[in-house]
Amino acid sequence: MAPLLSLSRLIDRFTAWVGRWVAWLVLAAVLISAINAAVRKLFNTSSNAYLEIQWYLFAAVFLLAAGYTLMRQEHVKIDVVSGHLSKRTQIWIDIVGLVLFVLPLVYTVIRLSLPLAIRAYEMNEYSSNAGGLIRWPVFAILPLGFLLLGIQAVSELIKRVAFLRGLIPDPTQKAQAKSAEEELAEQLAKEVAEREKAALVGKP
C-alpha cells in the first residue's frame, strides 16, 4: 500500500499544480471577451480568432479542472440519503462511484474522442470561420481533460482504500483551510467590530 500512497500523493500534487495554472485561464477569457466586446463596438472590427479563443479557454477551464474539482470534492452530490449513512459506508459509495461511474466514463470518452483529435491534427484542420483558429488543440482538450480526471480518480481510489484499512485519516475532509464564504464572513466580522469600536469612541 505504501508505494500506492506515494503515487496518490504525487498525483495530488500534480493535480493541484494543474489547477493553479488553469485558474488563470478564467482571467484570460474574461479579459479577452471584455476587450473584444469593447473593441468591436468602438472600432467596429472583430476577428473570429478572438471569439474562438474565448471558447477554447472556456473548454480548457472546465475540462482540465475536472480532476482538480474532483480532488477538492466540489462536484455536487445529493446527500439526502447518504448523509445519514456511516463514514465507512460513504467511503464505500465513493469507491463504487469511482470504479463503476467515473472510470468507465473516462475510458469511453477518451476512446471515442482521441481518434477525432488525432485526425484533426493529421489533417491540420482549421475552423471554417474566416480567420478561425487551428482545431486540434481544442479537440485534444477533451481526452486530456478526461485523462486528468481519470488520473485523479485513481488517486482518490487509493486514498479511500487506504482509509478503510486504517492507514490514513479521513480523506473526505475538505483539504482547504477556508471556503470563500468563510473568508468573506471573517472579513465582514472584522469590519463590523471596527465600526462599532469607532462608533463608541465617537460618542461623548
Place this chain on the structure above:
Amino acid sequence: MMHFLAANMAPIMFASLVVFLLIGYPVAFSLGACGLFFGVVGVELGLMPQTLLQALPLRIFGIMQNDTLLAVPFFTLMGLILERSGMAEDLLDTIGQLFGPIRGGLAYAVILVGAMLAATTGVVAASVISMGLISLPIMLRYGYDRRVASGVIAASGTLAQIIPPSLVLIVLADQLGRSVGDLYRGAFLPGFALTGLYILYVLMVTMAQPSWAPALPKEARTIREDDGSPGLRSLGVVALLSVAAAVVFAKLRPAETPTDELIVISMSVGVGVAFALAVGNRLLKLHLLSRMAERVTFVLIPPLALIFLVLGTIFLGVATPTEGGAMGATGALVMALARRRLDFRLLKQALDTTMKISSFVLFILIGSTVFSLSFQAVDGPIWVEHLLTSLPGGQLGFLIVVNILIFLLAFFLDFFELSFIVIPLIAPVADKLGIDLVWFGVLLAVNMQTSFMHPPFGFALFYLRSVAPTEDYDDRITSRRIAKVTTGQIYWGAVPFVLIQILMVGLIIAFPKLVSTGAGGGPAVDVDKAFQQMQKDSAPRVEPPATFAPDGGASASPPPADPPADKAASDDEAMKRLLEATTPKKP
C-alpha cells in the same frame, strides 16, 4: 422478458436514474454512468443502434462551444469579486441609515439592497452573509423580531436568483433553447414584483405587530447634519432633479425609440445628474448638499454603474449576455482594485472558485448529455410526453403538476441539477402544449428560488445560520445582553417568504403578462403601471396572437381541454418553431 424490457426501457431507465442519483455520488458522474450503462446494455441487447455512443464526443464538443454557458464563469467571477469589494457593506450601512428612522426601515433597506445586489449579479451566499453580519446585529440590537429579521435577510438574498443577471436564468435559457436576453427581459417584472411583495409583507408586519420591526432610535442615526437634522430635504431635491432630468430626457427622445432603450438611457441620465451634483458640491466645497444626500449618491453610483455596464448593454443590444458578463467581471475587478480591496491572494482564490464552479456545472451537463443520449434512444422523451400530456386540465393541469414537482424536488436538488436533469424532460412537452418557453423559464426560476429558502436544506438559511449568533452576547454599542438566534427562528422566518414565492408562481400563471415575452414588449419596470395592466388583463379577453402564455381567465373556470384560440394562433408560430427546431444550435 426481452419483450418486457424493450417495451418498458424508458420507465426502467428513469427509475434507475433516481436510484443512481440517490446513491449520493456526485450527480455529474451518476448521470453519466446511468446513461452509459443503459447505452451499453441497450446496444448489447440490440435495442439501440451500434453507433449510439459515437455521437457522444460530438455532443461534448457542442457543449465546449456553447457561447451561452461561457457566461457562467464570467458572472461567477464578477459576483465573487464584488462580494469582497465592500460595496454591499456601504450600501447596507447607508440605506439602513436612510430608512432606519421609519418603522420596519431596516427590513426595507435589506430588501432594497438585496434587490440592488441581485441586479449586479448577486451571489445568494454572499448577500446573505453580508446582511447577516451587518444588518442582523443592528436589527437585534434595536429589538426586531428574530423571525422577521432572519426571514427578510434570507429571502432578500435569494432575489439574486431571479433578478437578472442571474446564473439560473442563463442555464435555463440554454436548456430551453431561448436567448438569455429574452429570459432577462421576462424576469425583470416578476423580480421587481417579488421585491414589492416582500416590502408589502414587512409593511403588514409593522401594522399588525409594530414592536416586531421598530424604527431606529435617535442615537442610532449616525449620518446627520451638524445641527442634528437628518438632511433628507436636500436628498429629496437631488432625487427630484435627477428624476426630472430623466423624464425630460425621455420625452425628448423620438417616439419610436424602443422601450428598453428609453428606460436604460433615461435612467443613466438621471443617475448622471445626481452624480454630477454630488461631485460638483464636493469639489467646489459648496456645502449645498446634506451628508445624507452625498453619501446616498456616492454609495449608489458603483452598483448603478455596474448594472448599466451589464444589464444596460445587454438590453440596449450593445453586448451579448456573455460579453456583458465579461465586462461586468472586468468592471468589478477595476472597482475592487480602485478601492484597494483586491490583492493577489483574493484574485487567485476567486479564480480558483470560479474554475471549480464552472467545472462542476459543465460536468453535470456532460453527464446529463450522456444520459439523454441513451434516453432518447429508448424513446424516453416520448414516454415523458405521454405521461405529462395525459394529465387532466391541459396546459393548466400540466403547469400545476410541473410546479408542484419542481417545488418538491427543490427540497433536495439545487437549480443546476434541476435545470440539467428535469428541464430537458419537461421543456419539449411545454412547447408541444403551446406554452411560451421564455414565460415557462421565468415561472420555473421563481419556483426554483424557493430551493434556497426551504427549511431545513435551503442554502440561504444555511448561510444565515453560519453567521447569526449561536450564543447570547453582550452588544458592544448598548452593552445590553442580546439573546442568540435559534435555528427554529430562522426556519419559521423563512416560511412566510416561501408562501410569497408560491403566491408569485400563482400570480404568474394567473396573469401571464407579468412576464414580458416575445418581440416588442420591453421590460416594464414601472410596477404600478404593471399592476394596472394586470387589472385590465384579468378581464375576459381574446389572447393576442403572438402570446403563447396560458389564458389568464383559465384559472377562474375549468379550461377547455384544447384552447381553440391558442390552436388557431399557433399556426404561424408552428412554422417558425419548425424552422427554429431544424436549425442546429445546441446539443
